[in-house]
Amino acid sequence: MSDQQKQNAHPPEFYTFWVHCNICYRMYFKKECRFFLLACNHVACEICLEGHLQQTDVYKCNLCLKITKACEIGNAMPANLKELFHPEPFSDGLNAFRVMAFQNKHRQRYFAHQETMASRLEEYQRLCTEAKTNCQKLYQDCENFRHERKHLENRAKLIRQQRRQIDDNSSNKTSSVSSENTSASSLAGTAITSFSNLSQGNPFDL
Numbered sequence: 001m002s003d004q005q006k007q008n009a010h011p012p013e014f015y016t017f018w019v020h021c022n023i024c025y026r027m028y029f030k031k032e033c034r035f036f037l038l039a040c041n042h043v044a045c046e047i048c049l050e051g052h053l054q055q056t057d058v059y060k061c062n063l064c065l066k067i068t069k070a071c072e073i074g075n076a077m078p079a080n081l082k083e084l085f086h087p088e089p090f091s092d093g094l095n096a097f098r099v100m101a102f103q104n105k106h107r108q109r110y111f112a113h114q115e116t117m118a119s120r121l122e123e124y125q126r127l128c129t130e131a132k133t134n135c136q137k138l139y140q141d142c143e144n145f146r147h148e149r150k151h152l153e154n155r156a157k158l159i160r161q162q163r164r165q166i167d168d169n170s171s172n173k174t175s176s177v178s179s180e181n182t183s184a185s186s187l188a189g190t191a192i193t194s195f196s197n198l199s200q201g202n203p204f205d206l
């Protein structure tokens, strides 16, 4: 392959981006685990097949529930199965109709999943925006309540001060009245005393 051809060559995932586990939608090109083609034409990763082994290379398909033979996807596959993953289905010697039907079915399944995920993402984004708006509203309400509380606290403080002032004034008045009363009593006392002194001296005693 020339350098120019190498530059134009697509990465391997370009040809196999549609190959995915039909159960968990893990992608084949990420090479995270082994993938199998089942005789029911479903593709599954080894993680999804775990626990479904019936006998050597025979699994119960999690999608159609058929007991089927499985073949690991890779270069060691038999030619009649390997051609299903060929990047150019119309190449000579291939059953183009069979290959295209297989690949289209898997592409459609993959795109449908992408669409579901995209609409789910859109829904999450809508919920996030809604939650953000609610949070902003709650924050604004809190701020308003905080201002209102501050205002009421200042008002309460002012009322307490005024009340203290009124109390002080009235206690001053009370003490001045009582001191006036005391003076009056004392004057009366003096008068009485004087009178009694007079009595003691018996000024009328002729």
Ligand SMILES: [Zn+2]
Binding pocket: 021, 022, 023, 024, 025, 026, 044, 045, 046, 047, 048, 049
């Ligand atoms: Zn899987």
Ligand SMILES: [Zn+2]
Binding pocket: 038, 040, 041, 042, 061, 062, 063, 064, 065, 066
């Ligand atoms: Zn199946």
